[in-house]
Amino acid sequence: MEKFTVKDLNITYNGKNRKKVYAVDDISFELKAGESLGIIGESGSGKSTMIHSFLRLLPEKTAAVTGHAYFDDIDLLNCGEKELKDLRWKEIAVVFQKSMNSLSQIHKIGTQFEDIYRVHYPKARKQEMKEAICNLLEIVNLGPHVYQMYPFELSGGMQQRLNIALSLMFHPSLLIMDEATTALDVITQGQIMDEISEIEKRFSITRIMITHDLSVVASSCERILVIYAGRLVEYGKKEEILRKPLHPYTQGLIQSFPSLYGKKEQLKSIPGTLPDLSQTYQGCIFAPRCRYASERCFKIRPQQYILEGDHKVACHKYGEKKDE
Numbered sequence: 432m433e434k435f436t437v438k439d440l441n442i443t444y445n446g447k448n449r450k451k452v453y454a455v456d457d458i459s460f461e462l463k464a465g466e467s468l469g470i471i472g473e474s475g476s477g478k479s480t481m482i483h484s485f486l487r488l489l490p491e492k493t494a495a496v497t498g499h500a501y502f503d504d505i506d507l508l509n510c511g512e513k514e515l516k517d518l519r520w521k522e523i524a525v526v527f528q529k530s531m532n533s534l535s536q537i538h539k540i541g542t543q544f545e546d547i548y549r550v551h552y553p554k555a556r557k558q559e560m561k562e563a564i565c566n567l568l569e570i571v572n573l574g575p576h577v578y579q580m581y582p583f584e585l586s587g588g589m590q591q592r593l594n595i596a597l598s599l600m601f602h603p604s605l606l607i608m609d610e611a612t613t614a615l616d617v618i619t620q621g622q623i624m625d626e627i628s629e630i631e632k633r634f635s636i637t638r639i640m641i642t643h644d645l646s647v648v649a650s651s652c653e654r655i656l657v658i659y660a661g662r663l664v665e666y667g668k669k670e671e672i673l674r675k676p677l678h679p680y681t682q683g684l685i686q687s688f689p690s691l692y693g694k695k696e697q698l699k700s701i702p703g704t705l706p707d708l709s710q711t712y713q714g715c716i717f718a719p720r721c722r723y724a725s726e727r728c729f730k731i732r733p734q735q736y737i738l739e740g741d742h743k744v745a746c747h748k749y750g751e752k753k754d755e
């Protein structure tokens with residue numbers, strides 16, 4: 432894959448009482464091969480909905496998806512089932528926070544990994560397979576003895592590491608991680624992310640990850656997408672966003688985490704709560720919580736202003752600067 436392009440993505444759920452929930456509202460961004468993206472935003476802002484849509488994993492009856500997610504020129508949202516099936520796992524791999532039940536409890540781990548390995552390499556020799564699998568186990572900090580074990584003999588965190596290992600088995604072009612390392616201790620998480628970053632460089636893997644841990648984004652992602660109530664508020668290079676966040680929401684989000692750069696400062700939370708996504712809003716959806724909001728912000732939805740490079744921000748403040 433050379434690039435992954437999300438264009439005009441809109442997702443609504445048909446909630447209870449036939450009320451529509453606007454979970455993802457007009458999101459577009461592009462990633463080149465080998466880039467890594469961290470998606471951040473409060474709980475309920477549409478992060479999981481968005482990335483699940485890329486693999487068409489949303490409930491068909493309740494979720495309505497429009498727009499495009501191009502894996503090169505294949506539109507994952509609109510291509511045929513067969514085309515999507517061919518890409519899953521080998522080209523696009525996904526790990527969820529609770530992927531713990533994906534392995535059978537009654538078969539040895541090594542045997543299950545071998546069976547999966549053979550799906551794409553049917554002629555692989557036993558020794559070659561074992562080496563490749565032990566290598567994978569090592570990447571996620573598990574010793575070769577795990578080969579002979581059953582999943583139920585491992586802790587939850589160790590099982591999650593197996594799932595991460597499985598996702599890397601075929602060196603996918605696109606790796607999607609939804610809170611995949613949240614259940615792990617900080618040291619293991621750090622080691623695994625370091626290894627993943629290494630493999631990504633070697634095989635030019637593009638990674639999209641959701642995490643609530645900004646330090647993981649800071650240490651392992653090149654780009655950041657900030658979403659609020661289903662809308663893109665800011666997108667750009669990690670250094671730009673973490674050192675000089677432009678959108679008041681991004682500023683608030685970063686101030687609510689312990690300092691990553693510079694001097695230690697008191698943590699601040701963002702007053703107010705996420706809006707009701709079953710309502711439609713005329714202006715900027717963040718305006719009711721924004722300390723800089725003016726009358727215009729409540730009336731007109733800000734467009735996404737592109738500043739330096741491809742740094743995007745959806746805030747009237749930056750439109751005014753451009754108009755000056």
Ligand SMILES: Nc1ncnc2c1ncn2[C@@H]1O[C@H](COP(=O)(O)OP(=O)(O)OP(=O)(O)O)[C@@H](O)[C@H]1O
Binds near residue numbers: 445452454481
């Ligand atoms: N199956 C569903 N039916 C109706 N509404 C849903 C459904 N799944 C999610 N939603 C709504 O869509 C919105 C976005 O949810 P989503 O899980 O994508 O957010 P998130 O940012 O991933 O949250 P978290 O960080 O807590 O995982 C929320 O308002 C949620 O209530």
